[in-house]
Amino acid sequence: MNVTVFSTLAFERPFLEQANAARHQVQFYEAALTDQTAPLAQGALAVSVFGADDLSAPVLAQLWAHGVRYVLVRAAGTDQVDLPAAHRLGLRVAHVPDYSPHAIAEHAVALMLALARHLRLADQQLRANDFCLDQLIGFELHGKTVGIVGVGHIGAVLARILHGFGCRLLGVDVQPNPDLTQRYDLQYVTLPELCAQADIISVHTPLTAQTRHLLDDQVLGSLKPGAMLINTGRGGVLDTAAALRALASGQLGYLGLDVYEAEKGLFFADHTRDPLRDEAFAQLLTYPNVLVTGHQGYLTREALAAIATTAVASFDAWASGQPAPHEL
Incomplete structure (x- = not known):
């Protein structure tokens, strides 16, 4: 599965790469997902996003038009996602609620x-x-x-x-x-x-x-x-x-x-x-x-590893036609 990762933080990339172990083709971007950066997902079946990303209805529509069918939020909170709009489009959305x-x-x-x-x-x-x-x-x-x-x-x-x-x-x-x-x-x-x-x-x-x-x-x-x-x-x-x-x-x-x-x-x-x-x-x-403190409560080695593992498990499930562990 081709995956585009938005809002990639330097410290989390090694955890994501280790969990992925080259099973999926992943493109990392430091840029947040916005209506301007959505074209970066062209050709990807899934995107992974974080708290600062924009997943409003217009951006979700752009993702769908670019071929994206799955959205993984690398966090527990999903208030930035317009879930009704995602469901109307047919986008499957999952998050990571229990990382640590x-x-x-x-x-x-x-x-x-x-x-x-x-x-x-x-x-x-x-x-x-x-x-x-x-x-x-x-x-x-x-x-x-x-x-x-x-x-x-x-x-x-x-x-x-x-x-x-x-x-x-x-x-x-x-x-x-x-x-x-x-x-x-x-x-x-x-x-x-x-x-x-x-x-x-x-x-x-x-x-x-x-x-x-x-x-x-x-x-x-x-x-x-x-x-x-x-x-x-x-x-x-x-x-x-x-x-x-x-x-x-x-x-x-x-x-x-x-x-x-x-x-x-x-x-x-x-x-x-x-x-x-x-x-x-x-x-x-x-x-x-x-x-x-600047939203560092989750910032432990154990939590970062758990987030990465759950994220990749979601991609694995979607690639095999199964629901992700924590779909919304």
């Missing part, structure tokens, strides 16, 4: 610990030869109430980790998992109840029309004063403007982000020579109690 819940959950905990123990400020002080501890008094995770918004595969792993820390666990999900209640004493509650009780909230819900800006002024205003919010899910679940207002008022005491609602065109690229034109993002970075 451990990678994301562990990164969420890393953000929690870094914020709780002021590691960003501690590092800055030490590098300036300042070893005073006055501004570095933190808090322990043990005994804290942590609310998990979206208790799927990642949320379940996070629950297990935090149970080991001795945290009290709350969860919000459309499909409660009684096994987590039995194993980790996780209590399912409503979102308002979670916000009122949680010292720390970790977001792992997918981005849908219902969850976009789920965390808005009203929800953030209902948090315990000084609460910590961690988002390693999807950037659009959090209203950035509302978060800035909550930080300014002190209602939000700590904010850890691995995703950002306007990250397209910003993350995954070197902008050291470019001015930062995103005023909201620049404002976030001025807060000492905000820690932002």
